[in-house]
Amino acid sequence: MDTDFAKRRRRDLIVAFCLAAIAAVVPLFVKDSYVQNIMVLTLMWAALSQSWNILSGYCGQISLGHALYFGIGAYTTTLLFTKFGVLPWFGMLGGGLISAVIAMGLGYPCFRLRGHYFAIATIVIAEIGLLLFHNWDWAGAALGIEIPVRGDSWLKFQFARSKLPYFYFALALACVAWFVTWWLEDSKWGYWWRAVKDNPDAAESLGVVVFNSKMGAAAVSAFLVAVGGSFYAQFVSYIDPESIMGFHISLLMALPAVLGGIGTLWGPMLGAVILIPVTELTRSYAGGSGRGVDLIVYGGLIIAISLARPQGLVSLFTPRRKEATR
Amino acid sequence: MTAETIIQSLASGLLMGLLYGLIAVGLALIFGLMDVVNFAHGEFLMIAMYASFFLFAFFAIDPLLAAPLVAAALFVFGAVVYLLIVRFAVRAKANAGMVQIFSTFGLAIVMRGVAQFFFTPDYRSVTHSWLGGKTISIGGIFLPQPQLIGAAVAMAAFGGLYFFINRTDFGRALEATREDAGAVALVGIDKNRVFALGWGLGAALVGLAGAIMSIFFYIYPDVGASFALIAYVTVALGGFGSVFGAFAGGIIVGLVEATTALILPPSLKSVGIYAVYLLVVFVRPRGLFGSM
Numbered sequence: 268m269d270t271d272f273a274k275r276r277r278r279d280l281i282v283a284f285c286l287a288a289i290a291a292v293v294p295l296f297v298k299d300s301y302v303q304n305i306m307v308l309t310l311m312w313a314a315l316s317q318s319w320n321i322l323s324g325y326c327g328q329i330s331l332g333h334a335l336y337f338g339i340g341a342y343t344t345t346l347l348f349t350k351f352g353v354l355p356w357f358g359m360l361g362g363g364l365i366s367a368v369i370a371m372g373l374g375y376p377c378f379r380l381r382g383h384y385f386a387i388a389t390i391v392i393a394e395i396g397l398l399l400f401h402n403w404d405w406a407g408a409a410l411g412i413e414i415p416v417r418g419d420s421w422l423k424f425q426f427a428r429s430k431l432p433y434f435y436f437a438l439a440l441a442c443v444a445w446f447v448t449w450w451l452e453d454s455k456w457g458y459w460w461r462a463v464k465d466n467p468d469a470a471e472s473l474g475v476v477v478f479n480s481k482m483g484a485a486a487v488s489a490f491l492v493a494v495g496g497s498f499y500a501q502f503v504s505y506i507d508p509e510s511i512m513g514f515h516i517s518l519l520m521a522l523p524a525v526l527g528g529i530g531t532l533w534g535p536m537l538g539a540v541i542l543i544p545v546t547e548l549t550r551s552y553a554g555g556s557g558r559g560v561d562l563i564v565y566g567g568l569i570i571a572i573s574l575a576r577p578q579g580l581v582s583l584f585t586p587r588r589k590e591a592t593r
Numbered sequence: 594m595t596a597e598t599i600i601q602s603l604a605s606g607l608l609m610g611l612l613y614g615l616i617a618v619g620l621a622l623i624f625g626l627m628d629v630v631n632f633a634h635g636e637f638l639m640i641a642m643y644a645s646f647f648l649f650a651f652f653a654i655d656p657l658l659a660a661p662l663v664a665a666a667l668f669v670f671g672a673v674v675y676l677l678i679v680r681f682a683v684r685a686k687a688n689a690g691m692v693q694i695f696s697t698f699g700l701a702i703v704m705r706g707v708a709q710f711f712f713t714p715d716y717r718s719v720t721h722s723w724l725g726g727k728t729i730s731i732g733g734i735f736l737p738q739p740q741l742i743g744a745a746v747a748m749a750a751f752g753g754l755y756f757f758i759n760r761t762d763f764g765r766a767l768e769a770t771r772e773d774a775g776a777v778a779l780v781g782i783d784k785n786r787v788f789a790l791g792w793g794l795g796a797a798l799v800g801l802a803g804a805i806m807s808i809f810f811y812i813y814p815d816v817g818a819s820f821a822l823i824a825y826v827t828v829a830l831g832g833f834g835s836v837f838g839a840f841a842g843g844i845i846v847g848l849v850e851a852t853t854a855l856i857l858p859p860s861l862k863s864v865g866i867y868a869v870y871l872l873v874v875f876v877r878p879r880g881l882f883g884s885m
Contacts, residue, residue: 388829558713559706
């Protein structure tokens with residue numbers, strides 16, 4: 268059993284490496300900027316969903332307010348850059364750290380809540396964050412902030428002419444999020460989280476420090492999501508509260524994981540690879556007249572998955588893995 | 594800020610609060626019955642508002658007359674949602690927590706998409722109903738008539754619900770199922786039927802609220818989202834599953850909202866509600882009147 272698990276983990280690592288290598292070459296052949304745009308978004312949402320999955324999937328604390336961390340990441344980077352000229356790289360790190368601290372600060376009261384109560388509290392907290400940014404004049408209030416273009420450079424993380432650098436950063440982010448998950452899966456934390464998810468009372472009685480393990484998951488998850496938010500701000504170069512911290516962001520983070528397999532290593536990746544292109548394509552094919560079709564498609568997918576395959580689509584590919592992770 | 598403006602806004606806060614209670618009570622009822630949160634509750638409200646709007650636009654039926662019709666339609670809808678989706682969702686073995694949240698969430702997204710597709714994202718309103726825009730003056734305080742009627746309907750609905758749960762056979766079956774869904778089967782109660790009727794009843798109550806809201810609120814596909822959040826807060830504040838809690842929670846939310854609007858800029862009026870909610874659940878995770 269143990270060796271099976273180790274074997275699987277080694278195989279996962281090799282597969283991930285191959286997939287990343289293949290992904291890295293693809294944009295050299297696919298030069299269409301619309302397609303490249305979709306690829307960047309797919310990788311970004313994969314990374315975000317992978318990070319969300321750490322707290323909500325592995326640890327089982329379903330958060331529907333991760334838009335808060337996404338927004339804090341985006342705003343930290345952008346405000347530091349536009350107001351003080353601090354390079355986005357520092358903003359990314361700063362935003363991540365701030366988010367991790369806030370996640371733990373919020374976790375302190377929130378982790379006493381269970382199930383639905385926790386999920387609803389996260390929605391409400393993110394909503395408060397949204398309203399505050401909406402009314403914060405210095406941070407652009409409802410109008411938001413435009414990031415001035417100061418030329419193409421890695422230093423300033425701005426690329427007006429090519430999408431390639433964004434693609435590679437998004438790919439790196441997805442790889443990091445995946446690798447962190449992979450690494451944590453077999454760590455003490457990983458086992459604690461799964462125990463907490465399955466039965467917090469039993470876990471507690473076996474010596475798992477439930478509260479601390481939830482805090483750890485929240486911090487890691489929030490940090491990575493904030494880095495994603497920083498990246499997104501640079502990518503679209505314009506942020507406003509609604510588009511960065513709206514509820515749809517929290518939802519979009521959750522859906523790939525739910526679709527692909529919540530609490531699994533590959534679920535968020537698989538989910539994002541299916542969901543993001545499908546939504547982008549339905550959106551552009553259905554056009555303005557068909558607004559709502561994209562919602563119907565992914566709402567329908569979510570219902571179908573929840574009812575028919577709650578383990579997610581990954582369970583279709585590797586029926587034996589289910590036993591291994593149990 | 595004179596005493597008059599304070600009384601004025603508290604009075605309208607109270608009226609709105611009763612309506613919030615009516616919106617939320619269906620949620621509380623369903624949760625109490627089977628420990629499931631309907632994340633499409635706001636969308637139930639949304640379709641009720643559209644139903645009321647179309648009855649008005651095509652058949653010139655005033656929302657007040659349409660209210661029972663809308664409630665009846667929502668009853669059927671709620672029962673169907675239970676039979677087609679929720680019944681299977683509660684059986685989930687793997688990832689049960691996720692399934693319960695996301696099955697109704699998926700439904701909410703689909704309903705919003707369908708509304709956008711068929712009704713367009715345009716804002717609509719019931720233009721000239723009997724009560725729309727009218728106010729009544731009681732001792733120098735002006736109260737909008739639609740909200741006044743809404744509050745009256747809400748109180749009547751709560752009274753009716755109380756009677757229904759405590760005095761009728763179905764109400765007793767509801768209570769029994771909520772206490773022990775397994776044991777009721779032994780006395781010949783079909784659990785699924787009770788749950789379906791519970792969902793129908795919960796949906797009918799939010800339908801009633803939707804019909805009244807359509808008199809004085811814009812109707813658009815996302816309208817449910819903001820009210821849904823208020824409804825969750827109301828229910829969590831009062832205590833999940835407690836019908837009386839939803840009633841009290843609604844009144845508190847209405848009053849807090851009115852008070853916040855007096856102190857903070859209008860765009861921040863919801864912050865007061867959310868802050869009070871967080872404060873309450875952090876101190877008392879099961880809400881004010883919840884028992885578990």
